[in-house]
Amino acid sequence: MPVVTCIEDLRKLAERRVPRMFYDYADSGSWTESTYRSNEADFRGILLRQRVAVNLENRSTQVSMAGQTAKMPVAIAPVGLMGMQHSDGEILTARAAEKFGIPFTLSTMSICSIEDIAEATTAPFWFQLYMMRDRDAMTRMIGRCKAAGCSALVLTLDLQVPGQRHKDLRNGLTVPPKPTLATLIDLATKARWCWNMSRTKRRSFGNLVGHVQAVSNMRSLSAWSTEQFDPRVSWQDVDWVRRQWNGKLILKGIMDVEDAKLAAAHGADAIVVSNHGGRVLDSAPSTIRALPPIAEAVGSTTEVWMDGGIRTGQDILKAWALGARGTLIGRAAVYGLGALGEAGVTKALQMLHKELDVTMAHCGHTRLASVDRSILVPGTY
Template sequence: MKFANRVFGSKAIEAVATARATSVPQWDAIANIEDLRAVARSRVPRTFFEYVEAGSYDELTLRANRAALGALELRQRVMVDVSSRVQATTIVDQPVSMPVALAPAGLTGAVHANGEIYAARAAEAFGVPFCLSTMSVCSIEDVAAAVVKPFWFQLYLMKDRGFSRSLIERAHAARCPVLVLTMDLHVEGRRTVDVHNGLGIPPRLTLANILDIAMHPRWALGMLRSKEFTFGNLKDAIRNSGNLGALSEWVKQQFDPSFDRHDLEWVRQLWPGKIIVKGILDPQDAELAVAAGADAILVSNHGGRQLDGAPSTVEAFPAVRDAVGERAELLLDSGIRSGLDLLKALGLGARGCFIGRAYLYGLGAWGEAGVHKALSLISEELDAGMALTGVTDVKMVPRDVLMGRAG
């Protein structure tokens, strides 16, 4: 902050900070996820906030996810007794208070110090699963020590299969009941905004980045209490893991374009619990995944962060649903921002949804309390949507809850 004061002047810094503080909703005025987004934008440095926001390349698929959900129309029903409404269900045999899981998100601990721990605690208190990313800041062991109920773990298979095996073993030792295997990161899609912002490991230090962090002293001070300052799950992968540049290069070399159904079969042999295969958009891929041992398919385009120009998950879901039938549970992510979005996905035939940006906004805004707030908003919206569409149980959402677009 002293550096910023010298360069830009204390009055200018104070004016910007005051404008930011008065232009965002306060806690009592939070009405939806977009309000949480506004608060997070004011509290998280731009580099990391835009990392959460970004899609790949021209962001066509990122926008398509939201547009496709918006185009679905709900059928209003009012001549139905909806005095008793139930949101509790199961996802891959795990009881949940509503059909939602917190999606794995890399660098969650850069949105808020120890963010993975706070998100896991909020999910535990609310009664929904939290899924820890391979590319998290806090490690499997860090999170396991901070919660009572087991969380889920998301796996990126590395070229180093020995290290991949060790991640699976660590997740099993932490009592994780579900493994989410991501299939759509054979190569990394370029996120233009991250390149412009110099986001890497380590981040590129520019005058703009330094000023940005100086303008967010609460975030910066919080980071001093972070348990890790790197990818916590990967720090044992190389000898010189304290060198962030060396670790970054190792990660880049570990994406494996040879990854196919045989690797899923290998994971299935190693993992004793449930497996959700994430990143499926094509019905043939869905059939291969089920044949190789998937318990559930997560229809996902990585939140619009991989293949730009790929279909939205709403557009892709019906063909996958028809191909899989009752052989595996079907889940959906990418673009879910409200309880009404969730209800639409259930109407398509999804068992539940993963949310990513929606809870990360809450995390960036108010930490653990913000994540709980995001979940509460979605639950309240789902409840109202159920009441106004004649739905009384999330396990029995009829296809005709959607107006002519169920596929």
């Protein structure tokens, strides 16, 4: 294994090893990418207070997220096409998460299926759901989640109208992908990726192809998915999902206090302050800036989590101090997966946990429960 000291090391390695169109798919934002960049940059502006002469023995970062014990306040976020970062990518990531002791979320738009993850793991996992026009297909998918033992549904609300991502347009990323001379040349330089991909049967959207009546292959999937993202989604649709699902319901894509209050009123067990990694509405605020007023407004009635821009354990601690009782990581895990497969995801989690633990100690705490805004330098958040 190459010497890896931080998430950025994994990112650089993944950039070399993953085909350009799939690397860019994960590592991009919409339009000018200003929100994508501010998600990460705004963490760096928040400063920490160092404390000394405190007994720092017996530290623990363990928490509960939606009733599930986690070694640290982190879950793997749903990421589409994870199985194109590395063959069987969702399976490898789910295994790494289970062994490490944090929750894993499978995307609707994953390469590996719900059933694949259930077969490969023993811990309950979460499933991310989009609101589609085809309610019968959604009902069947929710039923498959129940049969697989999923412990939570993560309903994503911020993709009724997809954002425009310029890198995907330049790379010609379509469903199914249309090879160009540039992509073929790029693939010729990614021998490791090609070899691994040749050894798996999972190369399509496993949750949709063969499970939705109108989707029998990748070509029919393109036509179906173009029509299915429902711009009419309302809070009544959230109620419909709540009636279909008796497990934990997590609403993802909340960036406004009023929406957070509505989410709590409509039965959310947790909400995720999220701008979809800067991939939908450019010029939206970073999630770490949007977090505090939302946590203040609804944190006493529902669990408030956040995602976007988390690259270090210090980011996790800063989010906790500002009211997040959990975080979701997407790109940090994807970089590890693309760089080194399951071992890379494990390495990413180990580094984040080490950074979180050491930073908590230097701020004078041994338990996350005692951490609040007092660890932050006033005027920097």
